[in-house]
Amino acid sequence: MTQPASKTVAEAFDALDYGTSPESDAQAKEWLASHKDGVMKLFIGGKFVSPTAENGRETSFDVFNPANGAPLMKAAQASAADVDKAVKAARKAQKGWAGLKGFERARYLYAIARLMQKHARLFAVLETLDNGKTIRETRDIDVPLAVRHFYHHAGWAQLAEKEFPDYEPLGVAGQIIPWNFPLLMLAWKIAPAIALGNTVVLKPAEQTPLTAILFAQICCEAGLPDGVVNIVTGDGATGAALVNHEGIDKLAFTGSTEIGRLIRKNSAGSGKALTLELGGKSPFIVFEDADLDSAVEGVVDAIWFNQGEVCCGGSRLLVQESIAERFIGKLLRRMESLRVGDPMDKSMDMGSVVDAAQLERITGLVNKAVADGACLHQPCGSPSDFAKLGNGKGCFYPPTLLTDVEPSDEIAQTEVFGPVLAAITFKNQDEAVSIANNTVYGLAASVWSENINMALELAPRIKAGVVWVNATNQFDAAAGFGGYRESGYGREGGREGLFAYMRPKYEAKLPLIKPAKAKVAPKESSAANASDSLIDRTAKNYIGGKQQRPDGNYSLPVYAADGSLAGHVGEGNRKDIRNAVEAAHKAEGWAATDAHLRSQILYYIGENLAARKAEFCALIASLTGQSKSAAEKEFMTGLERVFSYAGWCDKYEGVVHTPPQQSVVLAMNEPIGVVGVVCPEDAPFASFLSLVMPVIAMGNRAVVIPCESAPLIATALYQVFDTSDLSGGVINIVTGRHSELVKPLAEHDGVDSVWYFGHGGQSAAVEAMTLGNLKQSWVNHGKARNWSDPAQAEGREFLRRATQVKNIWVPYGESFAASGGY
């Protein structure tokens, strides 16, 4: 808290206080006043339009400055009809926009970046007035990063045609962004979308709509074609109208996990592509050999940046026991000099939280933590002191440290989204990893150690989309950002982020799955494989490397194409799925196996498969009714696929980003974890291998539900896996009815991703089943792939789906006058 300011030079000479250093709001006020009747309009089809009234609702809402409660402006409340207009405008513009040469689109993005730079200070001041964050941050961080995002993506607009010749834009994107980084999140959403030829309808948060409207004006100034960017302001109802609109091809959301889950639910089965960037409870891990003073400063940047309203904010401090006391002491001392107050003052470290509701939430969670036994440290002042700021009408909360917190406490698990740090201790690196990963989230992590061996070992072990070594909250347009687990899916920024706004060209042309041809009626009393089996064989489930009888002890008959009984498979149930997922988790070591060894094992599978070619060809022919030559062709396709992914194992590598900060950023392709795979009925041999091989090649473990019509192929395959040095649990197979098995698999909270290629029409259901842990999903939407065509059934698309990108930031530098870099 600040003391009374000196009034004269002589007083200040003795006190050496900072006084006040206010940024002017004159130009921002002028801008606000330029809106007729004090109401901002919607930006639809290149025009600023008034909203249409919706039954009984106001057509506008007040926008406040949270630092002093002053009303700034009214923003339009877009109705469902307005959203519809905006989507139609975007649709109308999309073809033409996508049809422009990359160079043309690049020129527009470049112009936008330039214009944003020209109005940089106006953006910064408006953002501070609207959000309550400090002018230092809007001026030096938010706005420059947003501008950089447009420059970077101007480049992608130019290069995409050549770099991604087999891809096309998705169409119209509906984008919903949060209030914590209004302009930056807008840039993260709009820049990649329009760079690649999509058009957008963006809804800013109702708390912070100002800079989006200024951005709309810039789109006009840049001469952006009408309808390419549309901005609809409004509350959750506007967002819901956007999510549910049938004219949307892609939804991108940044915000709370709760709303993300709702969007997944409401969009399930709609065919809309979806990326989510959600909450977090990111660990900030300090080892005893770290530069502790720098780590303390890191904490400041981690959790007292943007009032802690940062999805990737380091809100859990994990500090090694041996230095805990010393480190906390240093931290408390540092906290004393944090300055909190008027966010327009250039000497403030923290401003106001976004609104009273958020202030109440923070207050409640801290009080609860204290009631739960946490020790409260607020060296800069108490909440009641802070309530006096902004003439008693601000929303200020003090920087807060909670010690005596255990990982099981609510404050260590729940996202606060405020300036509140919970400190936990650990004894060694293994415990640090286990506590770090003991969360439903996986957005970011920060690791502090002067030992590069330690840091680089830890980075891959932490389940998070971004890991900063000896740094925190570093962002750049060239480096992807996004989460693991319930922190969402998809990346924003960099090459990896582009895939959120494009799709392979073949996808749109895929035909619908044809209804299965009725098999010839089963022949009564035909003996299974009577002709070529001396002794009756029992096909079982394959779980944890063992053949296991199904839990229910029922079997299902499998008929050959000619109607004869080909054999039986186990009728798996939900418990078999549970066991299979359990086994897959135990096989976690597969992820850490080096790529060369994985490759060797896949080659070995191919080798053993080839040795049994005749048997498999006969089986394929018998079960599918294909000719001998067609069956052989399918066999060879499957075999080739095994070889392809054996080859890919050590070649689907990440990239190294080189952001303007002096850092190398390692964008590593990491396995997702346990992937559930539901196989299609067509090409049962080739499709099984087309789906399962990329999954395991990248280090995932698979729980596979084979097709219903020819599951004996899958059960024959496990004998091959068994003899090919594949560790138990890497591939698990549960046979049975899809109607029974898909649900427990897709719903399982221990499954990290689910691929549904079944013919049971369950795509929508599967997407809805992912809600529990917000697992990723890849479904066929009832479309059939040609499994013999490598363009559709093999390659990077599959590998991309089998991995998630982790960006590891490694800042470097030791020499005082070095000019070299990566």
Next chain:
Amino acid sequence: MSVTQMPQPRTPNSDHDQTVTSRADHNRIIHARNEGMSLDLEWLDLARANYSALQRRCKTIGTRRSVKKHWQAAWLLKALTCIDLTTLNSDDTPGRVRRLCAKARNPVRRDLLEALGMGEHDIHTGAVCVYHEMVETAVKALEGSGIPVAAVSTGFPHGLSPFPQRVAEIKASVAAGAGEIDIVITRHHVLNGNWQALYDEMSAYREACGEARVKAILGTGELATMRNVAKASLVCMMAGADFIKTSTGKEKVNATLPFTLIMVRMIREYEERTGFKVGYKPAGGISTAKDALNYQFLMNEELGHEWLQPDLFRFGASSLLADIERQLEHFVTGRYSAFNRHPAG
């Protein structure tokens, strides 16, 4: 050794009273002089310095804090009182040194001081810094002003003359009336990790200084790594340095904010363990008022108000004063000022 077994703070060799009696009151010393401690190599082992993190912190020093209006005038006046007004040129003459001393006594035009409401204050620079050759001239020129003369010493700037000569040089300057001695350390002791040798050297210099304050110039630009800078800072403080100072002004890289950051953090740690407050002096290349403010912000944020006062903070600078004068006049008149409006030094 594990990090849990932290070296215990040494008890200072003598009790440190509030005030140390000095030959003159010009240092305005209000804290105990650093008595040093025995060399603690375990402590050195714990020193860490992550350069890129230091750079990141420094990048925002000047953007996280800002002083305007009368606050800015006050901070700049304070910066002015911390300047060791320096001339270290091979062509220095007694006349040149006398002019400099006159400027040190009256660094700001009288009318400006009055306008600032600071007419009653005795505003002068922190010291005048010269080679031994010019000490007598300076002492005479500053007589009665309370401004100490600082002499660079020990074979400045390289510090590679015979050791007995270096010690004798200190003694000669003290005998000639220098109140402060800016010594240079032997850089190869640092580069080769010969901490005992550095400690012994520094201890000898401190002893030779007697009552004169000793500032240890590390030559940071030549120490290769930030960790070396951290360790050299600690060793010099353990050996009794009153100030640690970045540079001679003659290295390729002189004072920078990252050097400052690691050095002041070591000062903080040394105080936490021993209770002794050690001063800090960046030197070389600080020539604008804005630069000076950034250093002041860093001192204030990392160490606190005490380290904004001349007894714990000095700028080694020659042209900084002129820019501060211009800024002060701008504050008074509202017009941008020019160099020729302010008396030369």
